[in-house]
Amino acid sequence: MSGEPIDVSHHLSALARARPVSPLKGLFKYWGKPGLLNLAGGLPSAAYFPFADLSANALQADSFPIKPTQESSFSWFWKLLWWGQGEDALQYGMAAGLPQLQKIIKEFSAKVYQPAYDNYAVLLHAGNTDAWSKVVTTLCNPGEGVLVSKWTYPSAMATMQPHNIRPIPVDTDAQGMRSDSLRAILTEWDEAARGMPRPHVIYAVPIGENPTGTTAGIPRRKEIYQICVEFGTDFRSSRTILCEDDPYWALQEGEYVPKAERKDNPLFAADEESRFIASLQPSYLKFDYQGRVIRMDTFSKTIAPGARLGWYTCHPTFAERLERASETSTQAPCGFGQSLITAVLIQWKYEGFIRWLMGLRLQYTLRRDCLVDNLAEEFHLTSAPGTGIWEGAECFTGYAKPRRSVNGYFNEKLPVKVHFEHHPAFAAKRMTAADLEMKLLEELAEAGVLFVPGAYFWATGDYADPTAGHFRISFSDASVRLIDFLH
Amino acid sequence: MSGEPIDVSHHLSALARARPVSPLKGLFKYWGKPGLLNLAGGLPSAAYFPFADLSANALQADSFPIKPTQESSFSWFWKLLWWGQGEDALQYGMAAGLPQLQKIIKEFSAKVYQPAYDNYAVLLHAGNTDAWSKVVTTLCNPGEGVLVSKWTYPSAMATMQPHNIRPIPVDTDAQGMRSDSLRAILTEWDEAARGMPRPHVIYAVPIGENPTGTTAGIPRRKEIYQICVEFGTDFRSSRTILCEDDPYWALQEGEYVPKAERKDNPLFAADEESRFIASLQPSYLKFDYQGRVIRMDTFSKTIAPGARLGWYTCHPTFAERLERASETSTQAPCGFGQSLITAVLIQWKYEGFIRWLMGLRLQYTLRRDCLVDNLAEEFHLTSAPGTGIWEGAECFTGYAKPRRSVNGYFNEKLPVKVHFEHHPAFAAKRMTAADLEMKLLEELAEAGVLFVPGAYFWATGDYADPTAGHFRISFSDASVRLIDFLH
Known part of the structure; x- marks a missing residue:
């Protein structure tokens, strides 16, 4: 499909409009001229670059x-x-x-x-x-x-x-x-x-x-x-x-x-x-x-x-x-x-x-699947259509099962919501959901696993869920064994 | 010499003061923790970088x-x-x-x-x-x-x-x-x-x-x-x-x-x-x-x-x-x-x-010397203390000699002033010094050598010398023979 692009020059900000053209631009027409002796540019001599070539072991x-x-x-x-x-x-x-x-x-x-x-x-x-x-x-x-x-x-x-x-x-x-x-x-x-x-x-x-x-x-x-x-x-x-x-x-x-x-x-x-x-x-x-x-x-x-x-x-x-x-x-x-x-x-x-x-x-798909497969093994997962920001997605809720051994190599990211409604400190109004989210994050970090709080991704930076915590779990970086952290 | 640095925080612009700290910065204290499983960063897996190593032929x-x-x-x-x-x-x-x-x-x-x-x-x-x-x-x-x-x-x-x-x-x-x-x-x-x-x-x-x-x-x-x-x-x-x-x-x-x-x-x-x-x-x-x-x-x-x-x-x-x-x-x-x-x-x-x-x-000094040596051979150079922006420097004025062969390998930059007072078009007021400077620049470029007009380096961009042209000759880039352009 091909059409006539609109004139977009009036979309530019004052800053962009003021941005000057390089003062040397008028000379660029000469730059590539065959045989030209370019004494204009102020370039260092390539004879003095200490690298003759670069090479790499690269993958097919x-x-x-x-x-x-x-x-x-x-x-x-x-x-x-x-x-x-x-x-x-x-x-x-x-x-x-x-x-x-x-x-x-x-x-x-x-x-x-x-x-x-x-x-x-x-x-x-x-x-x-x-x-x-x-x-x-x-x-x-x-x-x-x-x-x-x-x-x-x-x-x-x-x-x-x-x-x-x-x-x-x-x-x-x-x-x-x-x-x-x-x-x-x-x-x-x-x-x-x-x-x-x-x-x-x-x-x-x-x-x-x-x-x-x-x-x-x-x-x-x-x-x-x-x-x-x-x-x-x-x-x-x-x-x-x-x-x-x-x-x-x-x-x-x-x-x-x-x-x-x-x-x-x-x-x-x-x-x-x-x-x-x-x-x-x-x-x-x-x-x-x-x-x-x-x-x-x-x-x-x-x-x-x-x-x-x-x-x-x-x-x-x-x-x-x-x-x-x-x-x-x-x-x-x-x-x-x-x-x-x-x-x-x-x-x-x-x-x-x-x-x-x-x-x-x-590769990333296999890692995503492996992570979710392991969660499915570790928890009782129930699936339901999402609501609110999850509308149109399949959401899983996990309930604790007796602990058992799981292995897995994971890689990329997954959003997780943690329900605090039944946490004693929350029920007693001694801690808010935000307090509990930070406490869980810090305890996890002390134990050696780091997530990012979901609230970091709220556009205006002022998000607070009244009853739950949210984490982003990235499963993209390197192969890791989750077992050490689940047991 | 060691002293007490002044407090410079009030030197910052509104823009700099408003520049936010990275939202992840609060987690950085955990980043290097031994044994940490970092699932926070959203990093791609290094296992999938297609370069195993880089190498280079580099100079001693x-x-x-x-x-x-x-x-x-x-x-x-x-x-x-x-x-x-x-x-x-x-x-x-x-x-x-x-x-x-x-x-x-x-x-x-x-x-x-x-x-x-x-x-x-x-x-x-x-x-x-x-x-x-x-x-x-x-x-x-x-x-x-x-x-x-x-x-x-x-x-x-x-x-x-x-x-x-x-x-x-x-x-x-x-x-x-x-x-x-x-x-x-x-x-x-x-x-x-x-x-x-x-x-x-x-x-x-x-x-x-x-x-x-x-x-x-x-x-x-x-x-x-x-x-x-x-x-x-x-x-x-x-x-x-x-x-x-x-x-x-x-x-x-x-x-x-x-x-x-x-x-x-x-x-x-x-x-x-x-x-x-x-x-x-x-x-x-x-x-x-x-x-x-x-x-x-x-x-x-x-x-x-x-x-x-x-x-x-x-x-x-x-x-x-x-x-x-x-x-x-x-x-x-x-x-x-x-x-x-x-x-x-x-x-x-x-x-x-x-x-x-x-x-x-x-290396650059030898090239500078070679350029000036060749100018000294090609022109009658007379030396005098500079005035105005040249105050404190030794300036050379060159007068044409009969042409003779010169050779040289040059490298970096040299300011040159070209006197137009006696040019017929200038004397007849048909062309200004700025016109003649641009005409000379273009004719040199057509002939295969490129300089930068000195006026490009005037801070406020509005310089015009009433009687002369100015060029910056860069002698830093590669070894070149000036002979082709002088003869």
């Missing part, structure tokens, strides 16, 4: 199986060397990043996210936290608000706070942000009463939103995108932009299928590129015929967080402003990281990267 | 000679592997950076810059451009001004502009910022007439300032530091902070010594650590008994710009706020870059890094 794309019955087959390619123009990666570079890497990610965004218009741009950035900082200060002036899920990623809120850009919480259900709540907020917005103009930016984590792991389906996305369009029909309000922060796209684990029925899990049938992509919820870009979506991808979950590397896919108007923001702050992402990731992606090729993601998705 | 510290009569002896160590905790570098990390690297740079700052108080902190950052962006938004509110040399680094000005933080130009001479002009501006500051409060931040590039390469000596530094102290005697004005942006410290080339006399250049006698350090102008930290200096170092000129890596040395009050600024934007610097630079510094050790810098300094 098919190292992890894509069916649970297969074994992992770690096959290494040594030495993975960066390509011929390694010097470019260590020299001062354009903020947009290495051209080879731009080309690879443009192909990836095109084939995988299939944006609904043609002239979208890609731009490398230094990780999604920095990317969101640039987006929000590019789009919002101090004193304005951003629409966010009531439960969301706290670092994104922390990034807004010093700029006096405030979260406007939208109700959630098991698919994350609710479109009816979003529409009501925008329709009923009272600028005088709220003390700020109607928000024109949505911060969305449509897949695996913290702390509950909610994911929006296609109808929900279409509704939300349509609201962006509707609240953009006249000049005054033609400015609802959706920023899609989507680190987990490739790691969607699908519904939990009980152990006995698992052989028919459709996930494991997704063994080729097109079926793999079709098995995953799409990006908002797929519906974005007006250029309203700024998508942020990261290599943090698929290669390594230490890379501090990712990319925007968005309308070129936004990409140009974001590139200017990079020029006066981070400049290009680290050349060591860019070059090694480029080298591995050139080696893997597009098909290999997809294959790598397929293997990775299965 | 003594690859470049430190006397001009010696040959370069490229000796490589292969393979330079990152140390045992490589996984830490690829995982999410503290914004402060890898502990091993922090330790190395703290030792370097202590031994080389010798701060005048004890409890200074070091903090890694993602290169000096990003570092300055964080400093200026941490210290200044929109609408305020920063004291800068009249001629300075344009990217630093570009970083301030979108935040509506304005440069207040201070007159310069051959040592850069003039202390008398600085004092006069602060003394005579009229808040109502200027439309902004008296500036409380100085941006200083005390060594190799663009475009003319000026460097401040010790008396000048003491005068400027004393002004910071004086304009900080009561609470209202107790806030003159000096940000020292010093990428060129190790590359100070000293005075140009004519070819015939060069064997006695004291530079070449500086063949051991203490004499090398003594031969270089010190950091402002050496006089900073009150904790007023925020020094920014970078590996861009000494290892590679693509590393996007450097560090602050400053009072812990500032370091803490700057670390918070990193947490909500860049997070830690790229782990690939951190790990490889840490690996090479561990291999070189402190003494080896100093040895590397000594070799590097000589």
